[in-house]
Structures are given as C-alpha cells and as structure tokens.
Amino acid sequence: MDKLITVSPSPHVYGDDTVKKLMYGVIYALLPAFLVSVYFFGIGALIVTAISVVSCVMFEYLIQKYMMKTEPSVSDGSAAVTGVLLAMNLPTNIPWWIIVIGALVAIGVGKMSFGGLGNNPFNPALVGRVFLFISFPVQMTSWPEPIVSRLQYTDAATGATPLGVIKEGLAAGVPMSRLAEQIPGYLDLFIGHLHGSMGEISALALLAGGIYMIARKIITWHIPVSIFCTVFLFTGILWLINPYDNADPVFHLITGGLVLGAVFMATDYATSPMTPKGMWIYGTGIGVITVAIRVYGAYPEGISFAILIMNSFVPLINKYVKPNRFGEEVKNG
Amino acid sequence: MAKRESTFFNMVLALLTITLVASASLGFIYELTKEPIEAARAARKNEAIRAVVPDFDNNPTEEQYTIEVAGGELVFYPAKKEGELVGTAIETFTHRGFSGTIKLMVGLLPDGTIHGIEVLEHKETPGLGDKMESDKSDFSAQFEGEHPEDFQLRLRQDGGDVDGITATTISSRAYCEAVQRAYDVYMDKDADVSYELPSREEAVEIVLVNFANNPLREEYQVTAGGNQYTVFPGRRGRSYTGLAVDMPSDEGYIGPIRLMVGFDSEGVITGIEVLEHEETPGYGDLIENARSDFYKQFIGLNPGEDNIRLKEDGGIIDNISGATITARAYCDAVRSAWEVFSEAQNM
Amino acid sequence: MDQAKNFTKGFIRENPVFILMLGLCPALGTTTSAFNGMGMGFATMFVVLMSNIVVSLIKNFVPNKVRIPCYIVIIASFVTIVDLVMAGFMPALHEQLGLFIPLIVVNCFVLGRAEAFASKNTLLSSVIDGTGMGLGFTFALTLLGAAREILGSNAIFGLQFIEGDGMLVFILAPGAFIALGYLIALANKLNKQ
Numbered sequence: 098m099d100k101l102i103t104v105s106p107s108p109h110v111y112g113d114d115t116v117k118k119l120m121y122g123v124i125y126a127l128l129p130a131f132l133v134s135v136y137f138f139g140i141g142a143l144i145v146t147a148i149s150v151v152s153c154v155m156f157e158y159l160i161q162k163y164m165m166k167t168e169p170s171v172s173d174g175s176a177a178v179t180g181v182l183l184a185m186n187l188p189t190n191i192p193w194w195i196i197v198i199g200a201l202v203a204i205g206v207g208k209m210s211f212g213g214l215g216n217n218p219f220n221p222a223l224v225g226r227v228f229l230f231i232s233f234p235v236q237m238t239s240w241p242e243p244i245v246s247r248l249q250y251t252d253a254a255t256g257a258t259p260l261g262v263i264k265e266g267l268a269a270g271v272p273m274s275r276l277a278e279q280i281p282g283y284l285d286l287f288i289g290h291l292h293g294s295m296g297e298i299s300a301l302a303l304l305a306g307g308i309y310m311i312a313r314k315i316i317t318w319h320i321p322v323s324i325f326c327t328v329f330l331f332t333g334i335l336w337l338i339n340p341y342d343n344a345d346p347v348f349h350l351i352t353g354g355l356v357l358g359a360v361f362m363a364t365d366y367a368t369s370p371m372t373p374k375g376m377w378i379y380g381t382g383i384g385v386i387t388v389a390i391r392v393y394g395a396y397p398e399g400i401s402f403a404i405l406i407m408n409s410f411v412p413l414i415n416k417y418v419k420p421n422r423f424g425e426e427v428k429n430g
Numbered sequence: 431m432a433k434r435e436s437t438f439f440n441m442v443l444a445l446l447t448i449t450l451v452a453s454a455s456l457g458f459i460y461e462l463t464k465e466p467i468e469a470a471r472a473a474r475k476n477e478a479i480r481a482v483v484p485d486f487d488n489n490p491t492e493e494q495y496t497i498e499v500a501g502g503e504l505v506f507y508p509a510k511k512e513g514e515l516v517g518t519a520i521e522t523f524t525h526r527g528f529s530g531t532i533k534l535m536v537g538l539l540p541d542g543t544i545h546g547i548e549v550l551e552h553k554e555t556p557g558l559g560d561k562m563e564s565d566k567s568d569f570s571a572q573f574e575g576e577h578p579e580d581f582q583l584r585l586r587q588d589g590g591d592v593d594g595i596t597a598t599t600i601s602s603r604a605y606c607e608a609v610q611r612a613y614d615v616y617m618d619k620d621a622d623v624s625y626e627l628p629s630r631e632e633a634v635e636i637v638l639v640n641f642a643n644n645p646l647r648e649e650y651q652v653t654a655g656g657n658q659y660t661v662f663p664g665r666r667g668r669s670y671t672g673l674a675v676d677m678p679s680d681e682g683y684i685g686p687i688r689l690m691v692g693f694d695s696e697g698v699i700t701g702i703e704v705l706e707h708e709e710t711p712g713y714g715d716l717i718e719n720a721r722s723d724f725y726k727q728f729i730g731l732n733p734g735e736d737n738i739r740l741k742e743d744g745g746i747i748d749n750i751s752g753a754t755i756t757a758r759a760y761c762d763a764v765r766s767a768w769e770v771f772s773e774a775q776n777m
Numbered sequence: 778m779d780q781a782k783n784f785t786k787g788f789i790r791e792n793p794v795f796i797l798m799l800g801l802c803p804a805l806g807t808t809t810s811a812f813n814g815m816g817m818g819f820a821t822m823f824v825v826l827m828s829n830i831v832v833s834l835i836k837n838f839v840p841n842k843v844r845i846p847c848y849i850v851i852i853a854s855f856v857t858i859v860d861l862v863m864a865g866f867m868p869a870l871h872e873q874l875g876l877f878i879p880l881i882v883v884n885c886f887v888l889g890r891a892e893a894f895a896s897k898n899t900l901l902s903s904v905i906d907g908t909g910m911g912l913g914f915t916f917a918l919t920l921l922g923a924a925r926e927i928l929g930s931n932a933i934f935g936l937q938f939i940e941g942d943g944m945l946v947f948i949l950a951p952g953a954f955i956a957l958g959y960l961i962a963l964a965n966k967l968n969k970q
Contacts, residue, residue: 198944206955231951232944234558235597265599395528436840444839448847452854459858466865474868556929557945 116214119366120174122315126306127181127361133289133299134189139247141189142295146181148193152200153180160209175214179203182222185296185357186401187229190241190253195233199225219408220365223401230401240292256292260353263344264397272341286351296361297354307360316364319376320383324359325350327384335392343392355387358400368408375411375418382407475507481564482537482546483509483517490519497615501525504615515540521550522612526604529553532562534605536612543577546570547609552601559601569595569602573609583610627718628703630690634674637692637701638664641671654773655766661774670695675770676705679763683755684708687717691767697775698732702764707756714756724750724757733768784905787913793886794917794957795964800886804918805953807877811934814922815915816870820863820878822911824855825887829907832895848891849882856881886914917960924956 134142157176161169171177183203187196203225211217230237239255246253257265259280266276281291289299296303310316333346349355363369363383370379383403390399434440472491479490490507497504505521520536533551538544547570549563561567572593573581583606584590585599594602628636634645641664648665651658652675664672672694680686685708692701702725704718716722727747731738738761739745740754750757791797794804800821808814831851839847860878863871871878881887890910895903926932929947931939946952 210958228944228946231946231949233942234555234945238597268600433837434840436842440840441843444835444847445843445850448835448839448850452850456854456857459861463861463865467861470865470868555945556948557942 116173116175119315120178122310122313123178123361124174124181126310126315127185127296129302129305130185130296130299130357131181133302134185134295137243137247137289137298138189138241138295139249141241141246141250141253144193144250145187145189145191145196145295146184148196149184149187149200150177150180152197153177153183153204156201156204157209160205161213165209165213170214173214176204179208179221179225182220182296182361183225185361186222186226186294186354188237188240188293189295190239190246190249190251190255191236192251195229195236198232199229202228215367217367218411219405220362220368223362223405223408227401227405240294243290243292243298258292258353258397259286259348260391260397261292263348264391267342273344274341283347283351286348291352293352294354297357300351300356303356303360307356310360310364316360317373317376319373320364320369320380321359323377323380324355324363324384324387327381328355328388331385331388332392335388349388349391353391353398354400358387358404359383362401363404363407368411370411370414370418372415372418372420375414378414378418379407379411382410478535478548478550479507479509479519479537481548482535483519484511484539484545486511486516499611499615504612506616509537517545518616520612520616522608522615524604524608524611526600526607527552527554528559528598528600528604529555532601532604532608534608534612536609538613538616541577542579542613542617543575544573544581544609544613545575547573554598554601558595558598561595561598562601562605567595569593569605578610578613583607583613627705627707628690630676630705633690633703633705634662634692636703637690638662638672638674639692639694639700640664640666642666645674652770652774652777654770659770661770664692672700673771673774675767677763677767677770679759679766681755681759681762682707682709683714683753683759684710687756687759687763689760689763689767691764693768693771696732697734697768697771698730699728699764702728709753709756713750713753716750716753717756717760722750724748724760728764733765734772738765738768780902780905783902784909787906787910788916789913789964789967791910791913792917792964793910793914794921795961796968797886797889798961799889800884800914801957803877803880803884804921805950805957807874808918808922808925808953809948810926810930810932811919811923813870813873814918814920816867817874817877818911818915818918820859820874821881821884821887822908822915823859824852824881825890825911825914826904826907827855828852828887828891829895829903830900832891833898833900833903836896844896845888845892848888848896852887852891853882886910921953921956921960924960925952928952928956 131142131146154171154176158169158171161167161171180200183199184196187199203221206228207219207221207224208214208217238261240258241249241253241255262279263276266279267273280286285291286300288301291298307316307321311318328349329346332343332349335343336345363380370376383400386403386406387399390396390402396402434444475491486509488510490509494505494507497506502523507519507521508515509517509519517537517539520538521533522536523531523533525531530553531551532549532554535548535550536544537546547564549570552559552562554560554562562569564570582590583592585592585594585602585606587594587599588603590606592602592606631646638645643665645662645664649660649662652661660676662674662676663670664674672692674690674692676688677691678686678688686706687704687709688706690703690705691699694700702719707715707717709715709717717724719725728738737745738747740747740749740758740761742749742754743758745761747757747761787793789795793799794801803817803821807817828848828851832848835847856879859881863874863878890907894906898906923933925947927943929943929945929952931937931941931943944952947956
C-alpha cells in the first residue's frame with residue numbers, strides 16, 4: 098500500500114526546532130543534575146547512565162531495523178534522552194541486567210509497541226521505571242549512601258529515602274517531630290545530600306535545568322508550576338490540619354522525585370497536553386495523585402504513577418480543551 | 431422434532447424440566463463430593479498443624495478450642511503423644527498486613543517456645559510479602575526454637591530480635607504481631623495446658639501424710655449414698671494412719687470435678703488435689719492447687735465438726751470470686767468425701 | 778461441515794482468547810502459572826463440552842424466548858459440578874483458582890458457544906466444537922500462564938530454572954495485560970500469514 102501522507106491544516110508554520118535540537122536541549126538541561134549525582138554517588142552514577150543510554154539506543158536501533166523494518170532514527174537523540182531519564186530514576190547501585198531489562202521495556206513496550214516517537218501515550222522512561230519498580234522491588238528500593246559509597250557500585254551500603262522514613266515512621270505511629278530528626282536538613286535536601294534515585298536528589302540542579310529549558314523554549318512553565326502549586330497547596334492544607342502526622346509542604350516539594358518528574362518527565366511532548374489550559378488540568382491531576390499516594394497510599398512516592406495515570410488522560414484533555422483556531426476572536430472577559 | 435413454539439406452557443415446561451434436572455443432579459453431586467471435600471479440608475489443616483508442632487498421635491482438630499480476642503478469634507489445636515501434650519498449634523491472625531489480613535499457624539511447645547510457623551492465608555505482594563511463606567525464604571525459620579520471653583517478637587529496627595524481610599517492613603511487622611498474639615493468649619489463658627494436673631497416683635501420695643505402705647496397692651471400694659467410691663488407705667506398720675478418697679462430683683460450673691481428698695485417722699483433712707475439671711480459665715480453675723491457695727483453707731478442718739460450706743451458705747470457707755458455683759461444688763465434694771471416709775471407718 | 782476444520786479452528790483461527798477475545802477475565806486472573814492456566818482451561822473445557830452437548834440435545838425442546846435462561850441454568854449446573862469435584866479431589870488447584878471457578882458461569886465464551894453454535898448444530902458438531910474450542914481456550918491459558926511463569930517466577934510448570942524471583946510484574950495484574958497483549962499481537966500476525 099502506498100504510504101499515506103498526512104497534511105495538517107494551515108497555517109504551516111516553519112520553525113527551526115527539530116526533534117534532534119530539542120532532545121539535545123533536554124540532555125544539556127539534565128547535565129547539572131547528572132553532575133550532582135556523580136558527585137554524591139560516584140562511579141555508580143556513571144555506570145548506570147552509560148548502561149541505560151547504550152541499551153536504550155541499541156534496542157531502538159534493533160527494533161526499528163529488524164522488527165519495524167524502517168530506517169533507524171536513533172540519531173535524533175530521543176532514545177538517548179529516554180536512556181538518561183531512565184537512569185535518573187534508578188538507584189545507582191542497581192545491577193546492570195536490571196537496567197537492560199528496564200531499557201527494553203521502556204523502548205520496546207513503552208515506545209515502539211505504539212509505533213515509535215510521538216505515538217506513545219506513556220512516557221517511555223517512566224514505563225521502564227515503574228515496570229522495574231514492581232518487578233524488582235528489593236533492588237529498586239535500596240538506596241546507596243551518598244558520598245561514602247562513591248567508589249562502590251552494587252555493593253554500596255544503603256539506606257531509606259526521606260519519604261520512606263516518613264512513611265514507615267508515621268505508619269508505626271511515630272510523630273512527625275521525632276521523624277524530622279532522622280532526615281537530612283532542608284539545605285541538604287535541596288542541594289541533594291540524601292538517599293534517593295540517581296537523578297532525583299538535587300532539587301536545585303533540576304530546577305536549574307528546568308529554567309534553562311523554559312528559557313530555551315523547550316518546555317513551557319505551565320506543567321511544572323501547576324504540579325508544584327497543587328502539591329504545595331494540598332500538603333499545606335493537610336499540614337495545617339494536622340502537623341503531627343503530616344510533613345510540611347516544603348519537605349514534600351524538595352524530596353522524592355517530584356522536581357525530576359514535574360520538570361523532565363511530565364513535560365514530555367508526546368505524552369502531555371497541547372494547550373496551557375490542558376496543561377493546568379494535567380498538572381493539577383498529577384499533583385493531587387502524587388500527594389494522595391504519598392500520604393494515603395502504600396508507596397512512599399507516587400509521582401511516577403501519577404504521571405502515567407495522567408498520561409492516559411491526555412488524549413481526552415486534548416479532545417476537550419482545544420486551542421483557539423488561528424484567526425479566531427479571543428473572547429474578552 | 432420441530433422447534434417448539436414459545437407458548438406459555440412450553441416455556442414453563444422447558445424451564446421447569448431443566449431446573450428440576452439441574453437441581454437433582456447437583457444434589458446428587460453434592461452428596462457424592464461432601465465427604466471428600468470435608469476430608470480435603472481437614473487434611474489441609476492437619477498438614478499445617480503437623481508442620482508446626484512435634485510428632486503427635488492424637489487428632490488435634492477434634493480437641494480444638496477457640497478463644498475470642500479483640501478483632502477475631504484464635505483456634506488452638508493441642509497436639510498430644512501418648513496422651514501427653516507435646517505442643518499446641520495456634521491459628522492466629524493480624525489485620526495489619528500490607529494487603530489486609532494474614533493468618534498464621536503458630537506451633538508452641540508446652541513452655542511457650544516457638545516450634546514452627548506456617549502461613550495459612552495472605553494476600554501480600556508476590557516477591558515481597560509472600561517471602562513470609564516458609565518455602566519462599568528463611569524468614570520464618572529464625573523464629574524456630576526461640577522463646578518469646580528472651581526473643582523479642584519485634585523487628586530489629588523497632589528494637590526487637592527479628593530480621594525483617596528486605597523492603598517489606600509492614601508485612602514483617604504484621605507477622606510478628608500475629609505470632610505475639612498467639613503467644614500472649616497461649617501464656618495468659620492457657621497455662622493449664624502446660625501445667626499438668628497430678629495423676630491419681632501422684633495425688634494419693636500428696637494428700638496422705640505419714641504412711642509407709644503403698645496405698646495404691648490396697649485400694650478398695652466403699653459404698654456411700656448408693657454410689658461406689660475408690661479409697662486408698664495409708665498405714666504405718668499395722669496402724670491405720672489415713673484414707674485418700676477419689677471423689678468425683680458432677681456439679682461443677684461447666685462439667686464434672688474430680689478431687690482426691692486425704693484424711694487422717696480422725697477425719698481431719700490432710701490434703702486435697704484436683705484430678706480433673708473443666709472450669710473456666712482464670713476463674714473456676716483457681717481451685718487447682720497450683721493456681722490459688724483456695725485448697726489450703728480446708729487443711730486441718732474436720733468435716734464432721736466444721737461446717738465445710740461457703741460463707742455465703744453459712745459455712746466457713748472463703749469463696750473464689752467469680753466462681754461461686756465451682757467453689758460450692760468443691761465444698762460439696764469435700765463433704766461427700768468425708769461421708770465416704772466415715773462409711774469406710776464403719777466397715 | 779468439515780469436522781477437522783471445526784475441530785482445529787479453536788487453536789489459532791478462532792481462538793477464544795486471542796482472536797474472539799472472550800473469557801478474558803479468567804484468562805487474566807488465573808494465569809499466574811502454566812499449571813493454573815491449564816487447570817482453569819480444562820475446567821472451562823469440561824463446562825463448554827458438557828453444555829454444548831446438553832444444549833444441542835435440547836435445542837428443539839427449548840422455546841426461543843427462554844433459551845438464554847435455560848442455557849445459563851445448564852452452564853451454572855456444570856460449573857457447580859466442576860467446583861464441587863475440584864474442591865473434593867483437587868483441593869490445591871481449587872484453592873489457587875478460587876473465585877474464578879464459579880465465575881465460569883459468566884464467561885461469555887461458554888454461553889457464546891451454546892448460543893452461537895450448539896443451539897444450531899448437530900450433537901456431533903457440537904461435541905467437536907466444544908472440544909476444539911475448549912482445547913483452544915486451554916491452549917491459550919496455558920501459553921499465557923507459561924509466559925507469565927517463565928518471566929515472573931523463572932519457572933515453568935513449577936520447575937525453577939533460575940534461582941530467585943523473576944520480573945514480579947508478570948505475576949501481578951499489569952503483567953497479565955502486557956503478556957496477553959503481546960500474545961494477541963503474535964496470534965494476529967500468525968493469522969495474517
């Protein structure tokens with residue numbers, strides 16, 4: 098059958114944004130967080146990132162060439178970005194074969210099964226991460242000690258994430274004030290001196306990357322800001338009602354994968370809404386689900402699940418929240 | 431045969447016939463499978479019991495008893511070998527599992543030492559919480575041979591001695607709670623299982639004082655009030671020093687009580703032992719010598735002269751609070767024993 | 778009618794799970810291992826076969842307007858028989874399959890065969906259809922169970938070939954959907970060739 102050519106309605110605006118350019122922009126934006134990670138986790142961070150990127154690119158190439166029988170497009174960098182993002186979501190002491198499985202699931206199941214770049218309803222890196230999280234819960238929840246385990250890979254000493262400490266503690270009936278002594282101070286949390294997955298530790302570095310991407314117009318501010326606002330408001334209300342059993346909103350903002358998820362994972366083009374209004378709905382949904390899982394759910398962190406759940410609403414949001422047509426009069430008021 | 435029309439009669443006939451045949455065949459199959467289903471159920475339970483207690487030769491499910499606790503009930507299966515208690519399998523539970531209720535079978539030796547634990551039922555996550563099953567990890571093995579008195583049934587991170595399952599704190603904690611519950615209830619309510627009442631032979635030697643013969647060899651029957659009773663005379667040389675009366679009574683609160691009452695040659699009580707009873711743990715079972723001093727008030731009294739009745743009934747005996755009927759039956763049995771004693775004197 | 782074709786259609790061409798997409802609930806719920814899938818498959822096959830026989834025998838006796846209630850009563854009776862017999866003689870499997878055995882009653886695959894095939898065809902054809910489709914269902918569930926067991930428990934029919942746990946997600950519900958999706962894709966590919 099002849100290939101169908103889809104022509105989108107006019108205006109045909111020409112921009113110089115190619116996929117390649119955008120993807121490399123994301124990679125630059127991830128650099129600060131990567132460097133912080135290398136500082137705290139040492140060789141583990143390097144090994145995990147290398148394995149993840151190489152296997153993602155390799156699987157994309159193999160699937161495109163031998164299963165889909167199309168011209169491989171790995172040079173556009175999207176597989177590499179998936180690889181880096183997947184690595185960012187893993188603890189740095191995770192065995193290599195788990196990373197390879199995660200890469201296969203991210204690229205094979207999360208992306209290529211749906212037809213490749215742009216057709217995937219779910220963020221591929223998150224599909225890989227959640228798959229690994231459910232499949233290998235033990236390995237996926239042992240977090241290496243920062244700094245001291247810089248020269249170790251899988252044999253690193255481990256500890257719990259601040260969110261994990263809080264979840265366990267509150268479940269056991271320990272008041273928040275006592276738990277606060279067991280977690281690092283806010284400054285440490287902000288710059289990234291804590292247990293966690295490779296890329297999520299430093300809110301500071303991630304925010305720097307996010308600002309870079311907004312400035313370069315790679316992403317817009319709506320999704321991250323709506324997620325932050327929702328999480329802040331929701332946890333703030335809970336905290337005001339009962340400060341003994343709830344962590345304060347600042348803690349919720351700077352720990353866990355929230356910043357990484359809000360800035361880098363939720364803003365993925367193919368899997369997020371197109372209009373600002375849609376983005377607000379999407380971001381608010383992610384925020385509410387994240388807090389609901391963190392506070393009421395079984396898992397300490399819920400941003401990955403929240404993003405995946407809201408990913409599935411994106412077609413619906415896009416259907417009902419449409420941009421104004423070019424030339425249409427904008428209603429005032 | 432042509433297809434039948436959908437008339438009212440045809441429809442009723444078809445439905446009636448089909449439901450009748452269906453219910454008849456189901457009834458038949460039910461009868462046929464009833465016994466195998468029962469047997470399969472019992473076999474499963476016995477298998478779990480067998481896995482957690484030492485070798486036994488009785489049928490623990492026949493002797494099972496239940497104790498209600500907050501949130502549910504514990505089922506106890508005493509395992510005996512040659513009549514002697516070798517362990518108790520306790521079906522215990524916790525509602526604090528990661529995914530709800532977990533049911534365990536905990537095997538305790540008579541002194542409370544944990545002999546083995548099997549999981550009966552759980553909905554925990556595969557690969558994490560299900561490691562509590564004995565064939566999936568060594569988690570349950572660490573409890574074996576430990577006595578909860580010096581092995582704290584809490585996770586190490588909570589200050590106990592239990593190594594939790596990696597990344598599965600909630601399930602591990604719930605598991606410990608269920609074991610602790612079994613142990614607590616066992617030790618509190620059920621020490622009578624571990625404390626053995628004296629045998630008839632032992633009781634005779636305890637209640638008689640000052641004898642040199644073997645009273646057991648000289649047992650004989652005495653008829654009093656139309657019933658036959660077994661008595662054991664105590665002698666020193668040729669002189670008669672006392673008599674032990676095996677005194678059953680069927681007036682206990684729950685069931686029969688059987689006492690061994692010892693008298694000296696004058697009819698003064700020298701000792702009493704409870705041989706059998708089924709009274710309520712914590713109340714009626716205080717008549718056991720090991721559990722309260724109730725029996726001591728009788729020693730030195732002579733039922734021929736002293737009024738062996740509860741104070742409420744005009745006598746001189748202090749009641750056991752909360753167990754009046756049991757205490758009254760005990761007094762009655764002691765007086766009846768004296769009747770037997772005086773009957774024996776007159777023979 | 779070509780009885781050989783009638784018999785083989787259930788495996789790939791009209792496979793109840795992979796192609797007709799009927800009975801997906803037990804297909805997803807019970808296939809945590811190859812053995813469980815096979816047990817569920819055979820239990821369903823027995824019900825399909827027996828209800829096909831009975832429905833085909835009484836097809837002219839049952840008036841059109843009450844045929845569905847009649848079929849349901851027949852199916853429910855056979856399901857209860859399977860349930861009781863399993864509880865009595867295969868307690869371990871019965872416990873594993875649990876609620877899914879009574880749920881065969883509402884498995885549209887069974888009613889579908891009764892309504893779409895047995896009520897319109899001869900006894901012989903219905904027996905062959907029931908056996909073929911039942912085996913196809915068993916085949917599908919065993920395959921799905923095997924795939925999930927291999928990936929999720931590193932085992933096949935209970936035989937462990939690598940120490941330790943596999944990818945646990947395949948034992949859980951999401952893995953059931955993922956594995957079933959890929960098997961359906963595979964069946965479609967085979968069917969097109």
